[in-house]
Amino acid sequence: MANENGVLVVGEIHEGAVSGTTAEMLGLARRLVEGGLGGKVSVALLGSGIADHAGEAGPLGADMVYVADDASLAPYQNDAWLPVVESIVKQANPALVLLAQSSIGRDLAPRLAFRLDTGVSMDTVEVKVEAGTPHLTRAAYGGNARAVLSPVKLPALATIKAKAQEPLEPQAGRAAEVVNVAVSGQNIRTKVLGQEKAKAEGVRLEDADVVVSGGRGLGSPDGFQVIEQLASILGGAAGASRAACDLGWYPPSKQVGLTGTTVSPDLYIAVAISGASQHMAGMSGSKNIVAINKDPDANMVKVARFAVVNDYKQVMPPLIEEVKKLKS
Amino acid sequence: MNIIVCVKQVPDPETPAVAFKVDATTNKVVPAQGVAPVISPFDAQAVEAALRIKDAQGEGKITVLSMGQASARDAIKHGLAMGADEGVLVSDPSLEDADAFVTAKVLAAAIQKIGDYQLIITGRQAADWDQGVVPSGIAEILDLPSLTVTKSVTATNGSVKVERVLQDGFETVEASLPAVVTVSNELGDPRYPQLRQIMMAARKQVTTYTPADLGLSAADLQPRLKLEKLFVPVNDSKVEIIEGDTPAEQAANLARKLREAKLI
Numbered sequence: 001m002a003n004e005n006g007v008l009v010v011g012e013i014h015e016g017a018v019s020g021t022t023a024e025m026l027g028l029a030r031r032l033v034e035g036g037l038g039g040k041v042s043v044a045l046l047g048s049g050i051a052d053h054a055g056e057a058g059p060l061g062a063d064m065v066y067v068a069d070d071a072s073l074a075p076y077q078n079d080a081w082l083p084v085v086e087s088i089v090k091q092a093n094p095a096l097v098l099l100a101q102s103s104i105g106r107d108l109a110p111r112l113a114f115r116l117d118t119g120v121s122m123d124t125v126e127v128k129v130e131a132g133t134p135h136l137t138r139a140a141y142g143g144n145a146r147a148v149l150s151p152v153k154l155p156a157l158a159t160i161k162a163k164a165q166e167p168l169e170p171q172a173g174r175a176a177e178v179v180n181v182a183v184s185g186q187n188i189r190t191k192v193l194g195q196e197k198a199k200a201e202g203v204r205l206e207d208a209d210v211v212v213s214g215g216r217g218l219g220s221p222d223g224f225q226v227i228e229q230l231a232s233i234l235g236g237a238a239g240a241s242r243a244a245c246d247l248g249w250y251p252p253s254k255q256v257g258l259t260g261t262t263v264s265p266d267l268y269i270a271v272a273i274s275g276a277s278q279h280m281a282g283m284s285g286s287k288n289i290v291a292i293n294k295d296p297d298a299n300m301v302k303v304a305r306f307a308v309v310n311d312y313k314q315v316m317p318p319l320i321e322e323v324k325k326l327k328s
Numbered sequence: 329m330n331i332i333v334c335v336k337q338v339p340d341p342e343t344p345a346v347a348f349k350v351d352a353t354t355n356k357v358v359p360a361q362g363v364a365p366v367i368s369p370f371d372a373q374a375v376e377a378a379l380r381i382k383d384a385q386g387e388g389k390i391t392v393l394s395m396g397q398a399s400a401r402d403a404i405k406h407g408l409a410m411g412a413d414e415g416v417l418v419s420d421p422s423l424e425d426a427d428a429f430v431t432a433k434v435l436a437a438a439i440q441k442i443g444d445y446q447l448i449i450t451g452r453q454a455a456d457w458d459q460g461v462v463p464s465g466i467a468e469i470l471d472l473p474s475l476t477v478t479k480s481v482t483a484t485n486g487s488v489k490v491e492r493v494l495q496d497g498f499e500t501v502e503a504s505l506p507a508v509v510t511v512s513n514e515l516g517d518p519r520y521p522q523l524r525q526i527m528m529a530a531r532k533q534v535t536t537y538t539p540a541d542l543g544l545s546a547a548d549l550q551p552r553l554k555l556e557k558l559f560v561p562v563n564d565s566k567v568e569i570i571e572g573d574t575p576a577e578q579a580a581n582l583a584r585k586l587r588e589a590k591l592i
Binding site: 075077078079102103106107109110111113114115117118119120121122123135139140141142144145146147148149150151152153189190191192193194195196197198210234242245246252253258259261266267277278281288289290291296299301302303304305306307308309310311314315316317318319321322323325326327 | 339341345348350357427428429432452453455456457458459460461462463464465467468469473474475476477489492493494495496497498499500501502503504507512513514550551552553554555556557558559560561563565567568569570572575576578579580582583584585586587589591592
């Protein structure tokens, strides 16, 4: 195909609303089409019983909404989604397709790229248009390096890291044209036998303004008691490094890092976390980092705004008391 | 059951950040002095997943497949020392700048050359580029179902059952065979080769192919992404170390600082 223009966002609906990353991608798409890429912002919404969400996309920046509402599309399976998204790409004919770096997007985007015979940049943090072509920036080598990639052919595909882009301020009256997409005839070779969702208690990790995380340096799973106490007093969420999760000290759904959740809170308190690059990849967008660590040379101490160099067991109990006093 | 495990050799991800350097003129990583490349850790877990299936079934053949430089034979040997049966290496100077698109094409062609397989297992992503594109690409090229980012894999005649790791939990999914499965760190530690196994692995066969042996021409090996620039981001933050004679004093000073900065 030729004459590709504009941006297609493959949206996701989580817990009854257009996901935060979808809103962030729509904001990015709007800035790109108005900043040199040209064309329209389209969004694809797939799922079962999701047609009512089409109205949410206009206020977030979409001009066109492609809705595919069919029982075969929930829960997500790539065999079910792929031909539908492929047909929407062919209809919208975009220069750039954005997907979320989420459980769905990271699974779907590579297959879609090969189906369309094009390239994909995963976990992308920045998209810029240079001479009419999207340039995609992503982390590589466990966060030690950044790579800038450009597509050899269009459309270019990119999955977008959560919290890397700003959503638009929703404009209530802004309407988008809705196109219903017919769904039929997928060859679905997989079957979801069951899902087990982690219990959502308190503030969600990815949405929290304050995150307190613990690492291998805690020495045992008991160390997470003070992590949770401080998180609770601050109205935030508790997280963990991959090392701590791999040791079985904390649930994998609470892992912050390259292969876990991406967070960008106002305040990130890293307790007994050395700062391996793959952990930094999940929290380096935090606005203020505090490190509590015995080792003055720990990577986390170097990137922090404030650091206490001491044993967390000695520091955390008085810190919890001090914060309690200030909050009361 | 015959299983093919795709592995990649990568710079050791445990290399300290200070030793990580990029040559700005070639856009390539400068290998750290005295740090040997390793099998990508997720790929060692892919070999482990295959071995667990073979152990459960008491039969089958595991082939370890890699694309890379001649040194990638060491990553294959690691898989063989863990207990895999055979190795295949695709190597050629023309593949040095392969992107994920080219890599998937080459590995898919090699898998077709190997032929008799029911399951393909890989790590969820390689520890150098962290993309997770190649396994889904192989599945797409070979028109197979793909189940990505799993923490357990069991296979019976005709189907594979996995637990996929989701952002907010897990799901159990079944697929018809043949299929492509990728494994995540939640699978657990891979077994460590014992000296005797390392010596036995030295005698196991590693077949080497070039793209031409697999029927691939230069036109098949055109990348889809161009690397414009590879660089090390600068960290310009200045840390303020919180003073105090006792941990309690440090804690109080930190709380005060956070209050002054309106962070709590």
